[in-house]
Amino acid sequence: MASKEVQWKLADHPKLPKGKLVAVVVLDGWGDASPGKYNCIHVAETPTMDALKNTAPDKWRLVRAHGTAVGLPTEDDMGNSEVGHNALGAGRIFAQGAKLVDLALASGKIYDGEGFNYIKESFANNTLHLIGLMSDGGVHSRLDQLQLLLKGAGERGAKKIRVHVLTDGRDVLDGTSVTYAETLEKDLSDLRAKGIDAQIASGGGRMYVTMDRYENDWEVVKRGWDAQVLGEAPHKFKSAVEAIKKLREAPNANDQYLPPFVVVDDGGKPVGPIVDGDAVVTFNFRADRMTMLAQALEYEKFDKFDRVRFPKIRYAGMLQYDGELKLPNQYLVSPPLIDRTSGEYLVNNGIRTFACSETVKFGHVTFFWNGNRSGCFNSEKEEYVEIPSDSGITFNEKPKMKAFEIGEKARDAILSGKFDQVRVNIPNGDMVGHTGDVDATIVACKAADEAVKTILDAVEKVGGIYLVTADHGNAEDMVKRDKKGEPIVGKDGKVQILTSHTLQPVPVAIGGPGLASGVKFRKDVPNGGLANVAATVMNFHGFVAPDDYETTLIEVD
Ligand SMILES: O=C(O)[C@H](O)COP(=O)(O)O
Ligand SMILES: [Mn+2]
Numbered sequence: 001m002a003s004k005e006v007q008w009k010l011a012d013h014p015k016l017p018k019g020k021l022v023a024v025v026v027l028d029g030w031g032d033a034s035p036g037k038y039n040c041i042h043v044a045e046t047p048t049m050d051a052l053k054n055t056a057p058d059k060w061r062l063v064r065a066h067g068t069a070v071g072l073p074t075e076d077d078m079g080n081s082e083v084g085h086n087a088l089g090a091g092r093i094f095a096q097g098a099k100l101v102d103l104a105l106a107s108g109k110i111y112d113g114e115g116f117n118y119i120k121e122s123f124a125n126n127t128l129h130l131i132g133l134m135s136d137g138g139v140h141s142r143l144d145q146l147q148l149l150l151k152g153a154g155e156r157g158a159k160k161i162r163v164h165v166l167t168d169g170r171d172v173l174d175g176t177s178v179t180y181a182e183t184l185e186k187d188l189s190d191l192r193a194k195g196i197d198a199q200i201a202s203g204g205g206r207m208y209v210t211m212d213r214y215e216n217d218w219e220v221v222k223r224g225w226d227a228q229v230l231g232e233a234p235h236k237f238k239s240a241v242e243a244i245k246k247l248r249e250a251p252n253a254n255d256q257y258l259p260p261f262v263v264v265d266d267g268g269k270p271v272g273p274i275v276d277g278d279a280v281v282t283f284n285f286r287a288d289r290m291t292m293l294a295q296a297l298e299y300e301k302f303d304k305f306d307r308v309r310f311p312k313i314r315y316a317g318m319l320q321y322d323g324e325l326k327l328p329n330q331y332l333v334s335p336p337l338i339d340r341t342s343g344e345y346l347v348n349n350g351i352r353t354f355a356c357s358e359t360v361k362f363g364h365v366t367f368f369w370n371g372n373r374s375g376c377f378n379s380e381k382e383e384y385v386e387i388p389s390d391s392g393i394t395f396n397e398k399p400k401m402k403a404f405e406i407g408e409k410a411r412d413a414i415l416s417g418k419f420d421q422v423r424v425n426i427p428n429g430d431m432v433g434h435t436g437d438v439d440a441t442i443v444a445c446k447a448a449d450e451a452v453k454t455i456l457d458a459v460e461k462v463g464g465i466y467l468v469t470a471d472h473g474n475a476e477d478m479v480k481r482d483k484k485g486e487p488i489v490g491k492d493g494k495v496q497i498l499t500s501h502t503l504q505p506v507p508v509a510i511g512g513p514g515l516a517s518g519v520k521f522r523k524d525v526p527n528g529g530l531a532n533v534a535a536t537v538m539n540f541h542g543f544v545a546p547d548d549y550e551t552t553l554i555e556v557d
């Protein structure tokens with residue numbers, strides 16, 4: 001609706017020409033940090049990225065990729081792909097899901113909305129189920145928000161509550177799931193003291209149970225469904241804390257990949273399958289790893305796996321995860337309305353765009369880039385290519401992932417002459433960084449660097465322009481540090497490996513034969529962040545960004 005009134009026509013840039021091919025490369029999880037053995041980017045051979053940094057100082061800089069620069073609640077919040085790509089693509093900073101949920105809980109408005117009133121109808125006679133990531137990471141969910149929601153639901157009439165937890169170890173340290181489960185158990189026992197029948201009913205590691213994304217592996221969602229809805233899992237325990245402790249004892253077990261379990265009563269019966277009449281809330285605010293479960297919970301017609309039973313429930317998401325698909329139909333907090341993204345402007349100004357990544361990051365460079373919107377704006381001018389990711393493995397097993405294939409697809413798109421913008425996400429630093437495997441992450445960073453070279457060589461051939469950046473840090477620091485910056489050594493005498501993202505800034509490098517001479521980074525945007533990239537890219541296409549966009553990073557002498 002609103003888009004009808006938008007003036008899509010962009011003003012011409014006074015100095016920069018149109019018609020140059022622009023390659024936009026996002027290295028996922030590639031921050032900048034001091035050299036050292038836990039800086040995998042430093043240890044890896046990365047001649048291409050090193051040259052960008054060292055040979056053109058006025059065309060390389062750092063930008064902020066965490067905290068308020070990307071719409072997160074505080075400066076202690078590390079960046080992530082969702083908010084990073086949103087900022088890169090939208091050119092403005094929007095209050096993101098984490099913050100919107102905080103505000104709705106603090107004001108109590110969450111309980112006045114249509115979504116909560118909808119699920120509340122089940123409170124008197126049925127169970128309220130809460131499914132989501134049990135973590136303080138602030139990337140997909142936060143434990144304090146779950147705690148407040150539990151309390152609020154109890155105060156508003158929920159009589160029976162079941163929580164289905166997914167253990168993290170990816171946005172937070174591995175092993176922390178035990179403490180989170182203990183905290184949650186304490187809250188649930190407080191609710192029980194108030195006469196509310198509240199328990200954890202099932203669980204499993206986020207990467208093995210439920211939280212797949214972009215349809216890489218529906219088996220992951222099925223495992224969760226079996227435990228959460230059907231009450232069936234290979235492991236049965238009397239409590240979640242016991243389950244997590246025991247399952248973590250298996251060789252190589254970790255929070256991310258714990259097998260599914262259900263909590264059973266003294267008679268061995270699962271305490272919380274989801275049945276007709278129940279209410280379900282998926283309490284993650286971030287979309288990408290919840291939309292598959294949301295489809296399974298909501299869609300009458302569904303053929304991704306055999307649901308066995310499709311209970312008639314009242315289902316609401318913490319947020320609406322996909323505005324185009326209206327999925328889910330009911331939600332507790334309205335998502336950020338990210339409109340007028342750079343992709344939409346550019347396509348409306350004739351820019352032909354090619355976007356590509358492999359499955360695990362495909363939605364990042366399309367859906368998140370376009371303000372959480374599925375599909376192309378104009379399929380005649382845009383082509384989005386997804387390279388199938390490996391599935392059923394942890395990415396340290398194949399750390400090169402599909403970097404070369406992405407590089408080659410981008411190269412071919414650049415050389416084809418069919419596109420004005422070629423945009424990719426290269427996932428390796430992030431996806432392998434999350435495994436905590438330092439050696440594999442070094443291999444990953446080298447592969448990513450080689451893919452960048454393939455793309456830059458093609459840019460060189462067609463006389464184009466490149467902008468290479470990242471969405472947040474990860475591979476540049478693989479160890480948990482104390483306040484002085486020293487690695488923290490755990491009780492086992494080993495350093496605590498950091499599987500999560502970081503607070504580090506990320507590079508932006510620009511160049512290529514098509515970049516007009518005299519273009520350099522401005523000095524008056526010292527606190528620039530990812531949201532400044534969109535206006536910069538628009539300049540490279542020969543346009544000036546809309547007035548309310550964050551300012552460009554460049555000037556022309
Ligand atoms: O979902 C994930 O894999 C992590 O929680 C965050 O990683 P991303 O923000 O880079 O996707
Ligand atoms: Mn990312």
Ligand SMILES: [Mn+2]
Pocket residue numbers: 029081430431434474501
């Ligand atoms: Mn990540």
